[in-house]
Amino acid sequence: MATNEKLPEYRLFIHPLDLHELRKDIWIDDPVSAKLTIHGKKYEVDIAYRGSHIRGFPKKSYQVSLYKPTTYRNANTFHLNAEYKDPSLMRNKLSFDFFNEIGCLAPQSRFVFLKVNGKNEGVYLELESVDDRFLANRGLPAGSIFYAVDGDANFSLMSDLDKEVKKSLAIGYELKCGAQEDTDHLHQMIIDINTISREDFEKEIVDYIDVDKYLLWLAGVVFTQNFDGFVHNYALYRNEKSGLYEIIPWDYDATWGRDVNGEEMRSDYLRITGFNTLTARILDSSTFRNQYKSLLQDIVNNQFTVEYLKPKIERMHASLRPYVLLDPYKKDSIDRFDKEPDYILNYIEERTAFIKREVELLD
Structure with a gap:
């Protein structure tokens, strides 16, 4: 059996009046002031609930923003995820570790034990925020970052939600880092994804998308079986040096055989060719399809095996x-x-x- 690893203890103090304010309307994003103590060091922070439907769960998830001192672990914002519906508590971290191991950008994460005003709140997953510091911590060029906030981030001209032509091609996205010109570029990319001819697609899409990295991300979604991962649960980063987009996964608790409610999801539920418009067009190219096939074969024989993953899973379980x-x-x-x-x-x-x-069958 793997030896237990001690989790860092995070002690959060929120003034009772501020805690009442926070709890009064869980759907408001306005933060309250708090004090966070980690390894004896005190941080003044702003704290707010995070997520959409998960705010209604008894165990809340939080966004933490530091202002004195302004950074912790080279970040000024991080997230504390409750992982409430995942009976293992491990799926998000297991997924992000897997993405990193196959060569895809993904947030760093670690488990912590949270106390709020002296009371145990339990095991949380500390998640790195995908922002300008995420890029800087990896030595990556600056660039725009968009969050895919709902199912309309599907790379299509059609809404995934109401099945009509989108009123704006930025619908489904929230600009985290960048300016209006970055939104304009995103508009143009989505138009071209949908209108470049089949004959020209293979040679023109590489002016927008880092296809090698896109296929790595696609493989990660397929192996972990994140059903929402194609039109949601990701951040879109455009490297200002190369001018190309790549995708960063986000919110991967509904994976590894369970759905958003923590219930069983059949292991053959998600097809390997994905669901969004961009994936369909990329895999329509025999060159890219063969590249994807080779990638899947490599991963299924190396990083996605019981022999490779069992020690990690058992060690994680024992520590928690x-x-x-x-x-x-x-x-x-x-x-x-x-x-x-x-x-x-x-x-x-x-x-x-x-x-x-x-x-x-990909031939």
């Missing part, structure tokens, strides 16, 4: 278990938590068999 017993929202479901490593490993076996069958 003592803290799950202290988590007021999770301690009563410890038996289910203990079954999750085998559940995830069984998913890996079944998904592997599915992908090996399907990849032969």
Whole structure:
């Protein structure tokens, strides 16, 4: 059995009046002031609830913004995710680690144990914010970053939500870093994705998209089986040096064989060719399709195997278990938590068999 790793303890103090204000309307994004103590060092922070439907869960997720001192772990904003619906608590981190291991940009993450005003709030996943510091911490060129905030971030001229022509091609996106000219460029890219002729697509799309990195991201979505990952749950980064876009995954708790409610998702539920317009057009190219096929075959034989992932899963489970017993929202479901490593490993076996069958049909 893997040895337990001690989780950092985050102690958050929110004045009772501010805590009342925060809880009064969970759908308001306005932050309140708080004090955060980590390893004996105090930080003055702003704290707000984060997420959409997850705000309604008993265990809240938070966005933390630092203002004195202004940075922690080379970031001035980070997220504390409750992972409330994931019975393993591990899927988000397991996914981001997997994306990083196959060579795709993804947030760094680590588990922490959170106390609020002296009371245990439980196990949380600290997530790196995808912003200008995310780029700087990796030595990447500056560039625009868009968040895909709903299903209309589908690279199509048609809305995924109301099935009509979009009134604006920026719909579905929120500009995190950049200016109006970056939004204009995004508009033009989406137009060209949908209007470049089939004959010219292969040679012209590479002026917009880093296809090698796009295929890495696509493979990551397919292996982890994030059903929403094609039209949501990502950030779009345009490298100002190369001028090309690449995709960064986000919110990957509904993966590894479970859906957004933590219920079983069949291992063959998500097809390997994805769902959005850009993916369909890229895989329509025999050159890119063969490249994708080779990539899937490489990953399924290396990073996506029980032998490779089992030690990581068991080590993660062992490090979390003592803290799950202290988590007021999770301690009563410890038996289910203990079954999750085998559940995830069984998913890996079944998904592997599915992908090996399907990849032969990509010719």
